[in-house]
Amino acid sequence: MIFVGERINTGFKDIKQAVMDKDPKPLQRWARDQTAAGATYLDVNLGAVSTKPEDMCWMIETVQAAVDTPISIDSNKPAILAEAIKVCNKPPLINSSTASQEKMDVFLPIVVECGGSVIGLSMDDAGAPKSADMRVEKAGMFLATAMEHGITPDRVFLDPIVMPLKFMQDQAKEILEAARQFLLFSDPAPHIICGLSNVSNGTTHKKLINRIFLTMLINNGADAAICDVMDTDLVHAALTAELVMNREIYADSYI
């Protein structure tokens, strides 16, 4: 399972304050804690705090001074991405591009330049997808275009776009069905990822819903999630689901 730790994001107050104060400690504590909890990548998101590439570069360099976990650069701004990739010690995960031609024309060359991986959202400028079919069409477009740029499927993470269960309950099945079809695009298949926390938005049982939805998504082929890696129950659920899928060999001590 590929876990992308979601916590180094200025959407959280402590990170926002730390970026404004250029205080490395909160970022480095979350970097260490998430790495210890099993994060494969650390997502780094500057959010609306600044539009300056050097602020994103400061965040990445601060994290890298504490751990050697690869970075997921969470930005939709080409100017920021272009600078951020230069300071990454390891090939980063670019988070993310839509499947619109305009976006792919800009983002995919950046992925090629840094030798990293990329999250492709199954949507374009027309907005959020409503059906499994629409997701499959957009994700297929993204994967094909990435491959034309020489980016192999093992460097592509397709995202079926998770919607809140509470407000768009009928979308959950569409998302699961889309993931199952993404698996068929290529052999070996691309990675399948989701921004998990959105599924439980506004609900009273967030952690339960997160781990049940991730379990079902793994059953349909997902091998990655941007999520709260500090949620031990979530991590255990995902590891168990991978055992059931026969992706890891059973041992009594598997968690």
Add this chain to the structure above:
Amino acid sequence: MIFVGERINTGFKDIKQAVMDKDPKPLQRWARDQTAAGATYLDVNLGAVSTKPEDMCWMIETVQAAVDTPISIDSNKPAILAEAIKVCNKPPLINSSTASQEKMDVFLPIVVECGGSVIGLSMDDAGAPKSADMRVEKAGMFLATAMEHGITPDRVFLDPIVMPLKFMQDQAKEILEAARQFLLFSDPAPHIICGLSNVSNGTTHKKLINRIFLTMLINNGADAAICDVMDTDLVHAALTAELVMNREIYADSYI
């Protein structure tokens, strides 16, 4: 979700002793507790304690004196079943028949006679199935034969035969794939059930493995399980999975 409470079984010491002593209290306590926990059926299993139909009838009548939850008659002995159906106050679930012609010839008329439902195992005299294809073949045979007897798919519970993850890890994916194909047999589809606890046999994290496997099986179409309904985390996992499948309408108070 259809939960079949597994606890009134002489495989458990307290039930074995109670049946030998004809002490109604342990059976009635488990009948009430499992019903309160959400059991749709109460499985009643005489096991090897006795071969007398009247002992099974005593168990059923004892349970029915405490609760009005329908009974799942857990026996592969036609002589016991033939008497047991006569004392059931509500149409029972017959647990179970294999797909061998000889077994179906005996069991299906009993199901017709009592107007109940039946669990059809996806195996025949050749023994436990090794692949999804084999399970689909046997389950399809069972459903077709049941329908020839006038038993509609809503009274048929197909069981893909759950194997222990620890000892037969590659079987889990086969079981899940079989369930997904069972869904396609008819419209409306038959029920899909499993004897859940077997999946975690011999493991160190039984409850975790039970609930993750059940979640994945629900994702593939299962709507029933013979399980420990007193395991609150398991019940919550199943109810959440049903929300994701859009089978129940979301409410903040859904568990």
